[in-house]
Amino acid sequence: MSELTQEAAATLPETEAMEVLSQWQLIRRRFVRHRLAVASFYFLIVMYLLAVFAEFFAVYRPHWRDLDYAFCPPQRLQFDFAHGLHTYALRRHIDPITFRKTYIEDRETAVPLRLFARGEPYKLWAVLPCEHHFLGVDLAAWAAANGTEAAPARFFLLGADRYGQDVFSRIVYGARISLSVGVVGIVITFILGASIGGVSGYLGGGVDNLIQRSIEILNSFPRLPLWLALAAVMPGDWSPLRVYFAITIVLSLLGWTRLARVVRGKILALREEDYAVAARLLGAGHGRIIFRHLLPGFTSHIIVALTMSVPGMILGETSLSFLGLGLRPPIVSWGVMLQDCMNMTAVANYPWLLLPVVFIVVTVLGFNFLGDGLRDAADPYGSR
């Protein structure tokens, strides 16, 4: 039926001053109609901003700890005109019989908070020295109210873990690792997938056969055991950064096959399109045909495939780190944080330790919705 409508709306009136949209503008227009995808897009931007400016958004440094506040529950933000933005201090109370630690809100003592608070100095990206944090304890106000000798004020937005490390800050720093694994991963995936898949599709014949069969063999390895095996081979004394890159490479090594197949399929199909044949008959060289004629035909598909493979990488890193075979402390990533949740007491008594899961789920969903929206926006153009 759409042919009938499209046939009907085929010719445009002949005016000189008419603007005609290009391919990309059409895609963007269509994308904007998917509200969920657009919302996911903005959400992911926020997440990546958090990751990039982690030092700024976090309240404390990732390895800072205060053992007095081990397993402290999340503190609620309060606002009233007397104290401004604040939260209530927590006092630890040890039950005399069970020796269980609980925290009681001390409604008398307000811990003043402020935006852009001055806190511990840090270096943004290990380069720029700064002092301000997005949200933090207003040390000056606290000192003014309680004197400089008083016990320090703490603010745990999402609670603390067993060492008294701020969960929120660690999540923000963890975002940097977990989210960048995806980005670095897709760069590697793209390079491997596009080139191998491209060669396979363009040359065809025996080369194509060989490459495709190899991909199939690679794909038939069980994924998780292969990752575990590769991760286990990594020497234990490698620096965290090395481990990080090794993990990303391990994850991409299996992920590129999907993109390679997509690229190969598209090139095979587009190679026989009349306009590609026309380019050949005009005398165009292989490079021109591939980059000018074939590639633009599926750039959108590549973008979609890459977007959809990021969740796989994030989950892969999380799983590996959770099992202790990926990133290890002292690196902070969401997967590493989940190691603390390995036992039931922790989960039952201190559920805020599971918060990284929420972030993982939401990020993965975000990428999925974004990929869906991109795919729907990019695909329909293929038809007349």
Place this chain on the structure above:
Amino acid sequence: MARNAEREFVLEIDDLKTYFDSEEGVLRAVDGVTFAVKRGRILAIVGESGCGKSVTAYSVLRLIQKPGRIAGGSIRLHPRQGPTIDITALDDKAEALYAVRGGLISMIFQEPMTALSPVHTVGNQICEAILLHQDVSEREAEEAAIAMLGKVGIPGPETRLNQYPFELSGGMRQRVVIAMALVCHPELLIADEPTTALDVTIQAQILGLIKDLQRDLGTSVLLITHDLGVVAQTAEDVAVMYLGRIVEQAAVRPLMKQPRHPYTRALLESLPSLSERHARLESIEGSVPALTAIPPGCPFHPRCRFAVAGRCDAGGPPALREVAPGRQVACVRAEELP
């Protein structure tokens, strides 16, 4: 009077309007079309792409889906037995509508390969058509299918029953589609460009087949095509459409020998076979305007060599009126033109 009309016409369409809602506005694909198919005869609707002929055919069977809708007018079917059915008034899910589709009115499409299910045998599909509309046993349905396959000229129908569509050639598949369409002896057969996708020699066979079957079974045919040669050889009555409206309607001989509407004339003049070799082909100036930019007055006037300012470009589109017995033209200058 109405009773006479019911005997003479099998399908009456009155001021049919089918619109599509798109982001560019309302596309008036069919904008006030009125015609009738005489019982036992072949009426061809001819026009170029975008004129609305296929949309008209789909509207008859209520096959228009969002974003399209039937916005007005009536479609009435007069079966030989039973009361008149007002197709436009039927509910989407009415039993009567299902009885009409495939039972009283059948349709055959342009692409035989996509019209047949690739995962069912030919026999399965024809029998399905029979069993949906007639109360017979499977054995009887199979026999009817074999008989019909023979009638459409397929050799060895018993073996063909168990073959799949991909095992048949294009011409054979179209014959199977015709068999499926006619096996329930419908009142009306709608053929939407049935031969456009076929080779010329096969096209000739299929057209001949349609004519023979139409004569034998007394089925009325509504033939949609863009090929004036097919019209001349197959049709008995013709309606010419342009931009969603009928511009001329007559019996085939008068229309093709003495066309009255400028568009019909221009169409016939642009046919290569009727022109001298190597003479310049008469072409119609300009191109078909988009449905979102239909010219005021007569929609054809910007391309018409007889257009007169003041009469052709103002007011609404000209009404289809009878300028001679059996000849209807939608042109304000019909009587004056040479």
Place this chain on the structure above:
Amino acid sequence: MTQQPQPLLDVRGLSKFFPIYSKGFFQRAVGNVKAVDRVSLRLFPGETLALVGESGSGKTTAARTILRALEPTAGQVLFRANGHTVDLAALRERQLKPLRTRMQMIFQDPFSSLNPRMTVGDIVGEPLVIHGLARGSALRDRVADMLERVGLKAHHAMRYPHAFSGGQRQRVGVARALILRPSLVIADEAVSALDVSVQAQVINLLEDLQQEFHVAYLFVAHDLSVVKHIADRVAVMYAGRIVELADTDALFDDPLHPYTRALMSAVPYPDPDVKMRFQAPGEVADPAALPPGCSFHPRCSQCFDRCSQEPPELREHAPGRFVACHLQDGDGSP
């Protein structure tokens, strides 16, 4: 039409076979689809030779093989360019490139023959860019000039193909093919996908440009009425072979081959008084499973014994009239 001694294109015994593979892991070639089987024809400068046939006749495959879009299995394609004659079938890819400026193709489908992601200006200017013949404003001017010549406007260069109708896109295809002023253009069903009135416009355009640029057309088509109008000579193909080749007038006045007669009788003539008398039952021959002897014999009303045993050769029956039919050979009944 007077025939100059030097043909622009001389195709000799051109064949294109596609192997059929057996099923299974180790595929062997078990047979051939003889899409084009020993086709010979000549095209002279500035004339239009039509290649006519139905599906499976091999006309499109032959046209593409001539231009080396497909690799020929056998035969020669002698092409005259810049004073020399070269065999296109024997050249390597690199040697072909400079010759590409002398021969071009117009495609059938106006929707898929233009890259939807390039502007019309880029599409029409691409030949100049590939061969380094123009740049910058000179390029823009030549593109604008060509667009005007095919009936579009210069400002259309900034638009994308999806903004145009089928007929206009086909004009862009014509502009692209002719901007280098080639001496040979193969029009592969160039007007078949167009409406009748638009078809007329494009045919007129092709004829005008032929006059202006003195280009020869190899016009592949299945519509005999278009062929009758535009072609000087016609070659009729069936199942990969040429069955008849003659001047247009001679062919239409007196077709010799039974298939040509059947083809003509099958075309619906747009005059209700002239009834068709169609005479070729049966299915079009499948090039993967050809009947023995003459491929047309199962459908021929005049076939006799020899027809099912020996395939007929294309012979010159009278000056300029070639037929591949035993009936014309003089043996057997006329």
